[in-house]
Amino acid sequence: MSVALYMHDDGLNHVTPEGHPEQVARLRHIARALSVPAFDALERRTMPQCDDADIGLCHPQTYVDRIKDAVPQTGLARLDEDTWLSPGSMSAARRAVGGAIAAVDAVLDGAVGKAFVATRPPGHHAETAKPMGFCLFGNVAIAARHAMERRGLARVAIVDFDVHHGNGTQDLLWNEDRALFIGSHQSPLWPGSGRATETGAHGNVMNIELPPHSTGTEMRAAYENRVFPALDAFAPELILVSAGFDAHADDPLAQLNWQTDDYVWLTENLCALAARHCGGKLVSILEGGYNLEALADATAAHVGALMAA
Template sequence: MPTVLFTHQSSLNHQTPAGHPEQIARIEHINAALNAPQFAALDRRDAPNCDDTDILLCHPQAHLDAITNAEPASGTVALDGDTHMSPGSTTAARHAVGGCVAAVDAVLSGDANNAFVSCRPPGHHAEQTTPMGFCLFGTAAIAAKHALERHGLSRVAVVDFDVHHGNGTQALLWDEPRSLFITSHQNPLWPGTGMPGETGASNNVQNWPLPPHSDGRLMRATYEAEIFPALRHFKPELLIISAGFDAHADDPLAQLNWATEDFAWLTRELCGIARECCDGKVVSTLEGGYDLNALAASVAAHVQVLMESAA
């Protein structure tokens, strides 16, 4: 059964100011990489527009209204120093959410073994009422709540390997005892959250900070000693991956020194645990990654492993 790739043209309409790292070219480079012949077997689908009720699984109506009303008629508007909107941004963000919801539906229905959602803007920094860090809606957390509330799952794990702490996902799942949120990230680094003492209302959050200039060897050791055993103990019925590729050594926004093969290794190991615990059910959604060539190569490696695991 092929891996499903969810994308949408609207990702190319979400504009940020010139020089902004979260740019349209990110998706263009990913699209070019995934159009290579070795990805011909991907089941390519349009990410649908989400319903308001999807967003409201994690955000209040006031947040949805604020984002909708903030979209400018032309140009770009800054919601904070990092997070911008343009005409089309709300639509892009809604398709990113819709892609994650549809990916969960496809995987849990048996229509696909796993799926990758290649949409922007990313989502893991958006808190209940606060867009931040390039993010408007908490896509991974919404996917987890959709699986729990609408598919009746009892245990959903979210693993976030973006170089920046997923403060939004942590906040949105903090009070959700049926979820396990595990994140590795550089510390110190923006947003400054993600300390080991932040454990969630039901000990359902695990933070594993990694020091600047550490490489894939420390990452692999941390995952093997701490994160993989925690996942196996939790026995998720679905694994959601917040797939940020900005821990790559070439990325301009951080100082971890992972190689492309480190992302392939981590994906392979996570898919193996998913096979042990939940018949390989994995939904991965794009987060960060801001060196365009490193991003494209790392996403290609990630998706290649997903395809191998789905075969």
């Protein structure tokens, strides 16, 4: 079946200060990389705006209101040392959540086989009532809750291969026995969470700590020995991916040394797991990746592998 690409120009209107790594150019580079003939078969779909009830699947209304009230009329507003708002940020954030939900619905309905949601701001650091790490709302966690609460799924797996621990997704799904959250990340590294001892209220969290300067060899061994067996045992009805590409050797914010072919290998194996357990149903949602060329190359490789599966 086809692979859908979800993008929207509102993602370009979430503006950060000059020199900030989570910048508008990230989406432009991804769009350019996916505009070549090799990706003509992608089913390109727009991203609807979510409403407060969608965000409320994971975040309290008081928090949503706080973010809305903090959006500036002009210029920029700072939420913490890393996380900023501009006049277009709330619209971009609503598209991020709305696109993730729409992608889940399209895959569950059989309209497409798989989907990649190219969006910003990212989401996996946003905790229940705390924005952080460039993130406002928990895009992937909200998508998981949508699948469970509204679509009736009993087992949803989330695999997060961003170089930074998805502390927000872990926080939002800590007490959720219908979800399995698996995150691989460099450790030690900001935000300092993601220890192997953090296992969730129901044994539903698995954290894979990868040492600085390790390569795709160590990553592949960890996934083969721990991640893939855990996913097989869980037998998910849907796989969601937090696709951060900042473990790439060229990324400036961390010290892992993955190469583009490591993302191909990982994507192929996740697609094979989806084929075994849930009819291939997989939705991938963009998180980090801050070297623009490496981000574009790794994203293109990831989407190409989704299409080839």
